[in-house]
Amino acid sequence: MKAAIVTIGDEILIGQIVDTNSAFIAKSLDKIGIGVYEMLSISDEKQHILTTFSRLQNNFDVVILTGGLGPTKDDITKKTLAEYLDDELVSDANVLAHVTELIEGYFKRPITQINKDQALVPSKAQVLFNKVGTAPGMWMEKENTVFISLPGVPFEMKYLMENEVIPKLIQKFNRPYIVHKTIRTYGIGESLLAEQIESWEDNLPEFIKLAYLPSPGQVRLRLSARGNNENQLLEELDNQVEKLREIIGDAIVGFDDGESIEVVLGKLLKEKGLTLSTAESCTGGKIASVLTSVSGSSAYFKGSLVSYATEAKVAILGISQELIDKHSVVSVEVAEAMALGAQKIMKTDYALATTGNAGPNKGDADAEVGTVIIALATPNGVYTEEFNFGQPREKVIDRAVTKALEKIYKEILKN
Structure with missing residues (x-):
């Protein structure tokens, strides 16, 4: 089973809007065993659309289109589809009644002719009824390809995918199973990780593919299995994960897309009844933002002190000016004092602190740009580590946030 996704609209090509529809459609198809082999965005130009249809015809089992179904003259998808199918547009009575009820009720x-034209569909098309909008979806078949046209409005597209498209695809096609397992690792770079698991990767069954998905401070490993027996696929994925645990168990902190480091850390803090606070300088409150993005984080996260300027470190955290003058604002000593200050003020079991030079300029310190010092105050003392995350600024901040969360996660696990 091969699918292609086509978004139609100049607004996407000029960067006016971001195409989120393709990602949703691809995930929906993947769940039912239909692989997406191509995604493309094309302009609202008739000949370009016709050429695209012709190229995809018979090379893909399913082609899903979004966009160009509005009531204005620049939306030409329906007319172009009718031409491609050697068909004509006719008014669908059920769609017209629905549009009339929406507009007048x-x-x-009063309903206008432009509104009424929303009910026009190719005569050979099966209408996919759109209860949440005025533009109907359309299911058309030509030789070996199913063309499915959906509105570009995201919530309308999602409604039709979930309630019309997916059930019809399941009914029409015999599909293989596609099963994924995503393992989240922290603290090991992509190259080093690949070296450590090379032998395991080389011995994966042929029906399992491995993909590396790196981001600052973490690498996700996605295992994808394809076959006709879902239980067998799931069992083999679990077997391979257990083998992987034996090699890099210390680096694995969660599974699947929902198990981010902040989610895993939050579960651990809640399970053990521990509390956390932060004192942030170079990360500017981003650690707190990430932590509070998790529902229920108030059970363990008590607050953050963003002491970005040197004066704030003195006034809010109570760090002596003498300490700063002696060691510099970006130093192990100041980072430790920040962590202890947050721990005391917030009355928490643990406190994270960050200070550094994210760049592009040095600011109040002499440390090299990219330098970040992370301190963790615990019930048993303060532990500090210095890093250089290079540049650009965004990379430094993101890696500092990830490393700080990894640091406390591993410290709690040890105890």
């Missing part, structure tokens, strides 16, 4: 205004 909900919006309380």
Whole structure:
């Protein structure tokens, strides 16, 4: 099973809007065993659309289109589809009744001809009824390809995918199973990780593919298995994960897309009844933002003191000016004092502190740009580590946040 996704609209090509539809459609298809082999965005130009349809015809089992179904003259998808299928547009009575009810019943205004034209569909198309909008979806078949046209409005597209498209695809096609397992690792770079698991990777069964998904401070390993027996695929994935644990167990902190480091850390803090606070300088409150993005984080996260300027470290955290003058604002000594200050003020079991030069300029310190010092105050003392995350600024901040969360996660696990 091969699918292609086509978004139609100049607004995407000029960067006016971001295409989120393709990602949603691809995930929906993947869940039912239909692999997406191509995604593309094309302009609202008839000949370009026709050429694209012709190229995809018979090379893909399913082609899903979004966009170009609005009531204005620049939306030409329906007319172009009718031409491609050697068909004509006709008014669908059910769609017209629905559009009329929306315009006259909900919006309380007379229906216009432009509104009525929303009910026009190719005569050979199966209408996918759109209860949440005025533009119907359309299911059309030509030779070996199913063309499915959906509105570009995201919530309308999602409604039709979930309630119309996916059930019809399941009914029409015999599909293989595609099963994924994503393992989240922290603290090991992509190259080093690849070296450590090379033998394991080389011995994966042929029906399992491995993909590396790196981001600052973490690497996700996605295992994808394809076959006709879902239980067998799931069992083999679990078997391979256990083998992987034996090699890099210390680096694995969670599974699947929902198990980010902040989610895993939050579960651990809640389970052990521990509390956490932060004192942030170079990360500017981003650690706190990440922690509070998790529902229920108030059970363990008590607050953050963002002491970005040197004066704030003195006034809010109570760090002596003499300490700063002696060691510099970016130093192990100041980082430790920040962590202890937050721990005392917030009355928490643990406190994270960051100070550094994220760049591009040095600011109040002499440390090299990219330098970050992370301190962790615990019930048993303070532990500090210095890093240089290079540049650019965004990379430094993101890696500092990830490393700080990894640091406390591993410290709690040890105890």
